[in-house]
Amino acid sequence: MGCRFDAFLAQRLSEFSRVRLREMIDKGAATVNDQSRKASYRMRAGDRISLIVPAERPSGPIAEDIPLDILYEDDQLAVINKPHGMVVHPAKGHWQGTLTAALAHHLEQLSDIGGQTRPGIVHRLDRDTSGVIVVAKNDAAHLALAKQFEQREVTKEYFAICYGRVDRDRDMIDAPIGAHRHQREKMAIREGHSTSRDASTFYEVDQRIGNFSTLRVFPKTGRTHQIRVHLNHIGHPIVCDVLYTGQRTITERQVQRGTPGGPDLLTRMALHAHRISFEHPKSQQKVAFEAPIPESLTDFITSLERLTNSRSR
Secondary structure, X not given: OOOEHHHXXXXXXXXXXXXXXXXXXXXXXEXXXXXXXXXXXXXXXXXXXXXXXXXXXXXXXXXOOOOOOXXXXXXXXXXXXXXXXXXXXXXXXXXXXXXXXXXXHHOOOOOOOOOOOOOOEOOOOOOOOEEEEEEEOOHHHHHHHXXXXXXXXXXXXXXXXXXXXXXXXXXXXXXXXXXXXXXXXXXXXXXXXXXXXXXXXXXXXXXXXXXXXXXEEEEOOXXXXXXXXXXXXXXXXXXXXXXHHOOOOEEHHHHHHOOOOOOEEXXXXXXXXXXXXXXXXXXXXXXXXXOOOOHHHHHHHHHHHHHHHHHXX
């Protein structure tokens, strides 16, 4: 028996990484005697190898004619109202339909500091979070904005709908956030772990409607999933946050009786980046921008009020 299939290819095709060769094998682009084989297959004398090299992924976003809600634009920056479900920049499994692809189509110039895959991106929003996001058009503006984010001089306000009646009218949540112990895509409250970083979130209750609360949320730091993790930590996770609740939608029957079934009332995560304010990198004047609360969230609140009122009669 000879050497492994993947090792055999790596010895003869040094221009490709072992990871890329393994991907070719797994996808059937590299075959032995016209048959797909595992990477661990042991080569035999007389084996015939065929290799179809897949096209390289582009290093940066390809411009796509995707509609954008541009709230503001000048020669330094643009402010976008990102829809929920849109990924900010290309990543594994999300090469198309990104915000950066739309920006490349609509804007003539973007900063380069974020790298080839993140032109113009100074900060980000999770895929399922909608709302206001700031984009830099040149490197000087990018540096000035990034410094304000780093020094916590940017004020961000989010709107959230969470499960349960939050008892305190307002409070500060101070709890460090780090990588989840078992699930790579999640974050968690972790004290003293190498991945943990201090995180602070202030919130105010806007309304309490039945067994739900609407909040104005002001993150003081910018950790990954910060608002989602902090609200989950205090026992009030965000409605339809599938990653932290396992529930992607909520129905009328779930609101009324807590049991599955009935028409959907909401099919997206109830978190929206509502307002942002910062110092303009050129004028150095304080500016503020607002993305209206989406109709899907206001309609859900109306449904909650209707169902709560009908139950109290």
